[in-house]
Amino acid sequence: MDRIVGIETEYGCLLGEQEPHGNSELWPAKVKNYLFRKAEAGTIDLHYRDYEEPPGNGGFLLNGGRLYLDMGHIEYASPECLHLHDLIAYELAGDDLLQSSLIALGAESRVSFIKNNVDHHTGATFGCHENYLMKREAQFTPPILGTLLTFLATRQVFTGAGRVGQSNPLAFDFEPTQPEAQVKFQLSQRADHIVNDIYQWVQFNRAIINARDEPLADYRKYRRLHLLIGDSNMSPYATALKIGTTACVLSLLEENALPHNLVLADAVQSTRDISRDVSQKWIVRLENGTTIGALDVQWQFHELAQRRLRNSSAETNWLLENWGFVLEALQQNSESLIGGVDWITKKWLLETFMAAEKLKWDDPWLQSIDLEYHNIDPTRGLFFSVTPGKRIAEWNTSVRRPSATYVPPANTRASGRAQAVAFFQSSGGGLPYVINWDSIACDSRDFLVMGDPFQTYEEEVRRFLAKPRPSGGSSDDVR
Numbered sequence: 001m002d003r004i005v006g007i008e009t010e011y012g013c014l015l016g017e018q019e020p021h022g023n024s025e026l027w028p029a030k031v032k033n034y035l036f037r038k039a040e041a042g043t044i045d046l047h048y049r050d051y052e053e054p055p056g057n058g059g060f061l062l063n064g065g066r067l068y069l070d071m072g073h074i075e076y077a078s079p080e081c082l083h084l085h086d087l088i089a090y091e092l093a094g095d096d097l098l099q100s101s102l103i104a105l106g107a108e109s110r111v112s113f114i115k116n117n118v119d120h121h122t123g124a125t126f127g128c129h130e131n132y133l134m135k136r137e138a139q140f141t142p143p144i145l146g147t148l149l150t151f152l153a154t155r156q157v158f159t160g161a162g163r164v165g166q167s168n169p170l171a172f173d174f175e176p177t178q179p180e181a182q183v184k185f186q187l188s189q190r191a192d193h194i195v196n197d198i199y200q201w202v203q204f205n206r207a208i209i210n211a212r213d214e215p216l217a218d219y220r221k222y223r224r225l226h227l228l229i230g231d232s233n234m235s236p237y238a239t240a241l242k243i244g245t246t247a248c249v250l251s252l253l254e255e256n257a258l259p260h261n262l263v264l265a266d267a268v269q270s271t272r273d274i275s276r277d278v279s280q281k282w283i284v285r286l287e288n289g290t291t292i293g294a295l296d297v298q299w300q301f302h303e304l305a306q307r308r309l310r311n312s313s314a315e316t317n318w319l320l321e322n323w324g325f326v327l328e329a330l331q332q333n334s335e336s337l338i339g340g341v342d343w344i345t346k347k348w349l350l351e352t353f354m355a356a357e358k359l360k361w362d363d364p365w366l367q368s369i370d371l372e373y374h375n376i377d378p379t380r381g382l383f384f385s386v387t388p389g390k391r392i393a394e395w396n397t398s399v400r401r402p403s404a405t406y407v408p409p410a411n412t413r414a415s416g417r418a419q420a421v422a423f424f425q426s427s428g429g430g431l432p433y434v435i436n437w438d439s440i441a442c443d444s445r446d447f448l449v450m451g452d453p454f455q456t457y458e459e460e461v462r463r464f465l466a467k468p469r470p471s472g473g474s475s476d477d478v479r
Contacts, residue, residue: 339388
């Protein structure tokens with residue numbers, strides 16, 4: 001992959017019948033406090049990060065990532081990763097941190113964390129945000145952005161997590177929603193909640209691409225592409241395809257090699273139409289008035305990536321081979337993707353259950369099964385009950401790395417940050433500190449800027465932390 005990438009995942013919290021319903025926001029706070037105060041998984045923030053993140057709301061972890069509370073949810077942000085295998089391992093580390101906390105707190109039988117994107121009860125959505133570092137000089141002209149949106153709208157045929165039913169969120173200008181036919185099952189959990197193609201704000205106007213220019217790195221060299229469209233995947237194989245194929249397309253964008261004839265007439269509507277198409281033909285309309293299938297769109301991107309990126313690395317070759325395998329299987333033998341593509345796996349589980357219990361798609365029982373598919377507890381989550389084929393099973397097993405919860409990637413800025421986390425943790429609170437993605441500080445006058453995510457900064461951090469400083473500083477010094 002050779003691109004700095006990170007994933008932010010918001011987790012739902014599901015309570016057993018014996019647990020008071022009001023504790024759905026209490027348990028995320030309990031787990032966050034356990035991880036920082038008891039498990040010593042990282043260092044808690046001593047300062048306000050913004051008005052919604054007061055001191056103690058979260059902090060950076062020993063693996064270089066970050067964990068915090070966001071509107072009642074636990075959110076885990078992976079450290080910066082340079083290679084695809086690492087990125088998936090560190091994305092899964094969030095699951096491991098939360099599940100190990102529930103076990104340590106003796107709550108694993110009555111509290112569950114759910115890695116999905118919809119609340120069937122309230123209709124709310126929570127995100128899985130992708131972050132890709134790009135060259136500042138990359139051209140984001142309307143045609144280029146239009147082509148990128150086409151890729152993102154159509155990739156859900158293999159990245160969608162699947163969901164029972166539908167949501168009908170209001171658009172930003174609060175136009176009343178139009179009556180729609182009932183949807184039994186669709187590919188994506190996020191598709192119904194995306195109401196814009198490109199927009200700056202996140203919470204009330206979710207767009208495919210978030211437009212804020214916040215590189216968390218040297219802004220003269222880099223920009224950060226922040227995507228809101230993706231589902232949270234239970235299958236590591238699906239996560240690898242989601243991140244890897246997108247990274248390939250961004251490399252084509254930076255080379256000014258994207259096609260010019262693949263701009264959708266309406267990317268938001270196409271996203272929803274593909275997700276809801278029960279015929280699985282996934283036909284979309286282009287800006288030039290012609291129509292094309294989503295699989296044909298993906299094949300065009302795949303073939304271009306093959307021509308320009310093949311043999312750039314062994315990891316890229318793996319990705320290109322598996323991208324083609326999945327597209328072919330979607331056309332010819334979708335059951336071979338069970339355990340690899342989430343929406344196919346979930347739909348197969350649901351249909352098997354419906355046949356056994358003689359249920360229809362409108363039975364509320366199916367929504368409970370939908371949620372249990374996303375339970376991160378390997379002993380309870382329905383995803384873990386599925387045995388995939390050899391190709392998929394080997395990948396899903398190979399990326400599970402227990403050490404990823406406390407050891408950072410060795411080849412990115414996360415390594416130096418993790419070194420600082422361990423140092424401030426061992427100081428026992430004797431030193432005031434501020435840790436950010438692109439800097440660390442010991443007091444308000446002494447900063448180390450880390451503007452290049454491709455550098456580890458290990459030696460710079462070592463020298464910075466070795467400076468003599470007065471002991472017993474107050475956290476007020478760094479607010």
